[in-house]
Amino acid sequence: MMAGLLLASAPLATAQTSQQDVWDANHDGVYTCDEWKSYLDRTFTLADRNHDGSLDPTEFATVRKPGSPFADADFGYFDENQDGRITRKEFVNKPSEFILNYDKNGDCRVTPDELKAGNAPKQAPGDRKGGRMH
Numbered sequence: 001m002m003a004g005l006l007l008a009s010a011p012l013a014t015a016q017t018s019q020q021d022v023w024d025a026n027h028d029g030v031y032t033c034d035e036w037k038s039y040l041d042r043t044f045t046l047a048d049r050n051h052d053g054s055l056d057p058t059e060f061a062t063v064r065k066p067g068s069p070f071a072d073a074d075f076g077y078f079d080e081n082q083d084g085r086i087t088r089k090e091f092v093n094k095p096s097e098f099i100l101n102y103d104k105n106g107d108c109r110v111t112p113d114e115l116k117a118g119n120a121p122k123q124a125p126g127d128r129k130g131g132r133m134h
Contacts, residue, residue, distance in 0.1 A: 022069070033108035036096040043070070044091045054085040 023039030024031055047059045055063075060078070063070045078086045078094060102110040104117060 029112050031096075031099065031102075031110040033096070033099060036099060037092055040092045040094070041088070044088050048088075054087050055091065056085060060086060 023035050025035045025038060043063055044055065047055050047063050049059055049062075055078075057075055060073075060075050064073055065071065075086070076082065078090055080090050099108065099110055102114050102117075104114050
């Protein structure tokens with residue numbers, strides 16, 4: 001289910017940046033796939049309270065804080081094999097909708113110029129441009 005996906009498109013690029021700022025690790029205004037994956041990995045580690053390498057629905061609920069990129073996230077979207085647990089791999093390998101929508105040249109980086117260019121065309125849920133790693 002993509003409805004609860006992270007970072008849905010907003011009418012203005014400037015409205016997008018507040019949520020991305022939390023994962024722009026070096027605060028350079030360029031949002032990269034590596035920064036996204038690192039943010040997901042840190043988030044997973046904090047949420048995995050029993051340190052068993054997976055998130056159950058209760059642990060997952062801790063990442064759905066208002067104002068976070070995961071506020072509207074759906075457990076089932078991350079739980080790819082629908083076993084009632086989200087593994088680190090299932091969590092960290094989800095692409096950023098923000099990068100999918102704004103990375104115009106496919107280099108896995110969203111630059112200030114790409115943000116200024118405006119909204120990207122909407123993609124079908126789960127559509128990954130050219131198999132890029134996100």
